[in-house]
Amino acid sequence: MISVNNVRAGYGDGPDILQGINLNAAGGEIVTILGPNGCGKSTLLKCIAGFVRPRGGAVEMEGCDVSAVPVHDKIRHHLMGFVPQTDNVFSTLSVADNIMLGARYMPAAERNARYAELMAQYPSLASKQERKASALSGGERQILSLARALISKPRVLLLDEPSAGLSPMMMHEVFAAIAEIRDRTGMCIVTVEQNAFEALGVADRAYVLSLGKVAIEGRAADLLADPAMRHLYLGGKPPVVESRPPFAAVN
Amino acid sequence: MVEFLVHVAIMACLYGLLSLSLNLQVGFAGLVNFGQVILFGCGTYGAAIAFSHQLGPVAGIALGIVFAVIVAAAFARLGRNLGADYWGIATLAVAEVLRILANNEAWLAGGAQGVGGIPLLFGDMPRPMGPLMTLGLCVALLLAAWWLCQRLTTSRYGLALKLMREEPQLAASLGYDLAALKTQTLMVAAVLAAASGFVFAHYITFVGPDQLVSSETFLIWAMVIIGGSGNHLGAIVGAILMQFLFAFVPFVKDALGLPSEHVAAMRLTLVGGGLLAFLIWRTQGLIPEHVGGKQNG
Numbered sequence: 001m002i003s004v005n006n007v008r009a010g011y012g013d014g015p016d017i018l019q020g021i022n023l024n025a026a027g028g029e030i031v032t033i034l035g036p037n038g039c040g041k042s043t044l045l046k047c048i049a050g051f052v053r054p055r056g057g058a059v060e061m062e063g064c065d066v067s068a069v070p071v072h073d074k075i076r077h078h079l080m081g082f083v084p085q086t087d088n089v090f091s092t093l094s095v096a097d098n099i100m101l102g103a104r105y106m107p108a109a110e111r112n113a114r115y116a117e118l119m120a121q122y123p124s125l126a127s128k129q130e131r132k133a134s135a136l137s138g139g140e141r142q143i144l145s146l147a148r149a150l151i152s153k154p155r156v157l158l159l160d161e162p163s164a165g166l167s168p169m170m171m172h173e174v175f176a177a178i179a180e181i182r183d184r185t186g187m188c189i190v191t192v193e194q195n196a197f198e199a200l201g202v203a204d205r206a207y208v209l210s211l212g213k214v215a216i217e218g219r220a221a222d223l224l225a226d227p228a229m230r231h232l233y234l235g236g237k238p239p240v241v242e243s244r245p246p247f248a249a250v251n
Numbered sequence: 252m253v254e255f256l257v258h259v260a261i262m263a264c265l266y267g268l269l270s271l272s273l274n275l276q277v278g279f280a281g282l283v284n285f286g287q288v289i290l291f292g293c294g295t296y297g298a299a300i301a302f303s304h305q306l307g308p309v310a311g312i313a314l315g316i317v318f319a320v321i322v323a324a325a326f327a328r329l330g331r332n333l334g335a336d337y338w339g340i341a342t343l344a345v346a347e348v349l350r351i352l353a354n355n356e357a358w359l360a361g362g363a364q365g366v367g368g369i370p371l372l373f374g375d376m377p378r379p380m381g382p383l384m385t386l387g388l389c390v391a392l393l394l395a396a397w398w399l400c401q402r403l404t405t406s407r408y409g410l411a412l413k414l415m416r417e418e419p420q421l422a423a424s425l426g427y428d429l430a431a432l433k434t435q436t437l438m439v440a441a442v443l444a445a446a447s448g449f450v451f452a453h454y455i456t457f458v459g460p461d462q463l464v465s466s467e468t469f470l471i472w473a474m475v476i477i478g479g480s481g482n483h484l485g486a487i488v489g490a491i492l493m494q495f496l497f498a499f500v501p502f503v504k505d506a507l508g509l510p511s512e513h514v515a516a517m518r519l520t521l522v523g524g525g526l527l528a529f530l531i532w533r534t535q536g537l538i539p540e541h542v543g544g545k546q547n548g
Contacts, residue, residue: 012334049424051420051423070423070428070430071423071424072423072426072427072428072429075423075424075425075426076426081424082423082424083424084418084420084421084424086418086421088418088421101425102425102426104407104425104426105426148425149424152426
């Protein structure tokens with residue numbers, strides 16, 4: 001479904017942030033991209049989406065090179081849905097209006113049918129569809145963002161840190177919703193995440209980036225079980241270090 | 252005194268049009284255009300070229316709008332490859348290049364000498380009526396422009412512009428074509444500025460490259476910032492306020508017994524000082540942008 005082939009990318013005249021990345025994601029699987037701050041996770045996702053144009057290599061979706069296809073074209077042709085990192089629902093609009101924003105270019109009949117489907121799938125939103133989005137909790141707002149991206153029935157869903165700023169309980173709720181989308185639709189989902197343990201809990205496969213390169217890739221379950229991986233990239237407990245006397249005592 | 256006030260009111264309306272045009276770009280779409288004066292210049296030169304070739308005022312306004320739309324399209328094309336700040340500098344550069352071209356190419360519209368004798372729009376009317384009719388036309392144009400801007404920015408289109416200004420990535424992810432939005436905004440703004448330039452040329456009866464200096468752009472910027480960026484009424488109030496303050500500088504000079512050459516310096520101080528004061532103490536301007544819900548003003 002998505003194939004990233006030897007992609008190099010960066011901003012302006014700066015150095016390459018991505019230095020020859022290869023990544024694959026198939027339909028019906030969640031692929032998560034992990035790594036420390038500044039490793040290029042978000043740049044890779046923006047490159048896949050089309051916000052950043054690759055300097056070299058290619059991004060393919062459904063076998064076609066889409067490196068130069070503008071973001072709005074991919075969205076309008078139902079190829080891709082994208083949920084940015086920031087809190088991106090419109091507080092002053094109702095839940096229904098927020099969702100409909102994602103479908104404003106679709107014919108009215110199709111738009112209404114899709115809206116009804118979504119309301120059936122997300123009863124928590126259906127019960128609040130006339131309320132302003134400002135009345136929703138953080139988790140509900142994120143699910144509203146997901147619903148807005150899903151209304152156009154994209155074949156690929158890209159999520160930039162969907163759990164950013166959420167409490168552990170809400171985070172769990174959002175990841176459960178992402179897993180449910182995969183199971184129900186067979187969609188190809190690519191996420192970038194800081195909360196590695198939560199993300200690996202629902203992902204099928206993962207790529208761990210370091211300094212713009214893929215350092216580790218594999219099945220999510222295998223990565224979770226690997227102690228070296230946990231220590232190096234997932235913030236696992238460091239090995240116990242022998243205790244030393246204070247500086248003053250040494251002197 | 253009445254004729255003087257009518258003159259000031261005409262100039263305030265023409266600057267109000269320019270201020271609305273810039274506000275649509277900066278206040279709503281986030282397009283930092285430092286070449287605004289050249290869109291105005293397209294209108295003035297449209298009138299001048301039409302007059303030089305014995306074409307009527309209808310041809311003049313048509314030429315002005317065509318020139319302005321072409322320049323706006325060029326600005327928009329530059330914006331595809333440049334970031335917002337670099338784009339602002341590029342628009343300033345394009346405006347300066349076109350001004351220098353107008354200054355040095357005598358075949359275009361008289362070069363540095365400019366074109367004089369452009370007929371008044373209501374020249375065949377007796378003295379108090381002509382300027383009053385011009386004022387009526389300027390007020391009508393300003394109201395029409397305000398209505399157009401208001402309609403545009405309170406619609407879904409306006410929401411898209413604000414979204415593009417605040418969260419371009421989110422706008423693109425909702426399927427908005429940002430390049431098309433920028434081009435459309437620039438073209439609407441260019442038509443407003445060209446209309447102002449066309450009426451200005453027929454009111455002052457002279458067109459020259461000195462009217463296209465970049466300080467004019469920054470004067471319009473000051474009007475928008477002082478009035479309130481992102482609010483149409485604010486942009487108009489800023490233009491009227493600045494224009495009336497400018498008009499009364501000579502009286503202040505006389506009252507203080509200052510030499511005449513201080514007038515220009517006082518006006519520049521008024522622009523720079525006003526701009527600085529508002530940027531420091533009241534960034535939202537006199538009439539701030541309305542945030543959330545339906546808009547008024």
